[in-house]
Amino acid sequence: SQELEQSPQSLIVQEGKNLTINCTSSKTLYGLYWYKQKYGEGLIFLMMLQKGGEEKSHEKITAKLDEKKQQSSLHITASQPSHAGIYLCGAAKTQGGSEKLVFGKGTKLTVNP
Amino acid sequence: DTAVSQTPKYLVTQMGNDKSIKCEQNLGHDTMYWYKQDSKKFLKIMFSYNNKELIINETVPNRFSPKSPDKAHLNLHINSLELGDSAVYFCASSQVYGRDQPQHFGDGTRLSIL
Numbered sequence: 001s002q003e004l005e006q007s008p009q010s011l012i013v014q015e016g017k018n019l020t021i022n023c024t025s026s027k028t029l030y031g032l033y034w035y036k037q038k039y040g041e042g043l044i045f046l047m048m049l050q051k052g053g054e055e056k057s058h059e060k061i062t063a064k065l066d067e068k069k070q071q072s073s074l075h076i077t078a079s080q081p082s083h084a085g086i087y088l089c090g091a092a093k094t095q096g097g098s099e100k101l102v103f104g105k106g107t108k109l110t111v112n113p
Numbered sequence: 114d115t116a117v118s119q120t121p122k123y124l125v126t127q128m129g130n131d132k133s134i135k136c137e138q139n140l141g142h143d144t145m146y147w148y149k150q151d152s153k154k155f156l157k158i159m160f161s162y163n164n165k166e167l168i169i170n171e172t173v174p175n176r177f178s179p180k181s182p183d184k185a186h187l188n189l190h191i192n193s194l195e196l197g198d199s200a201v202y203f204c205a206s207s208q209v210y211g212r213d214q215p216q217h218f219g220d221g222t223r224l225s226i227l
Contacts, residue, residue, distance in 0.1 A: 101146075
């Protein structure tokens with residue numbers, strides 16, 4: 001079965017610092033999603049990557065999918081307290097003819113002012 | 114305007130009770146989902162419906178019964194609640210069914226079993 005490993009599990013950074021979160025799969029990824037979750041709230045869709053080598057950016061967040069489509073990274077530049085939360089990567093998986101989304105266990109990000 | 118809304122946000126009840134969680138999306142999406150997030154924050158799919166038809170049933174106990182009266186609603190009814198059912202339940206929707214469709218999530222229902 002496809003499992004997604006996220007690293008690190010938690011991360012504490014000082015405001016203004018850059019950081020990277022990784023998501024690794026044992027199988028080829030066909031659709032890699034990044035979500036952010038704040039306490040007491042639902043998941044906010046950040047980005048979707050599909051092609052090997054693809055890179056997308058939104059404000060200060062950049063996500064990349066490697067050429068082999070087995071690893072994705074999420075990079076935050078000049079972090080702010082508003083970036084704090086749990087970041088989850090999700091991957092599309094086909095099972096029994098059905099499509100579903102499986103998630104990593106998340107990376108908890110704390111940004112200290 | 115809330116895109117995917119769930120009610121209630123908090124649900125505290127006793128073991129053995131039956132409860133329902135409601136979900137509505139106003140995005141015009143065809144596909145809706147229920148996820149369970151356990152105490153370790155691990156998020157796992159439970160059900161998926163596409164145009165009111167069940168697509169995915171992820172070996173969830175039959176005490177859990179989803180119902181989709183129309184494609185904008187997917188409710189979750191739980192019979193004979195057990196302690197292990199305590200979790201956050203998320204509803205989500207996507208425009209159509211497929212691997213390249215981002216899912217939009219509700220804010221979750223925090224279910225606590227006493």
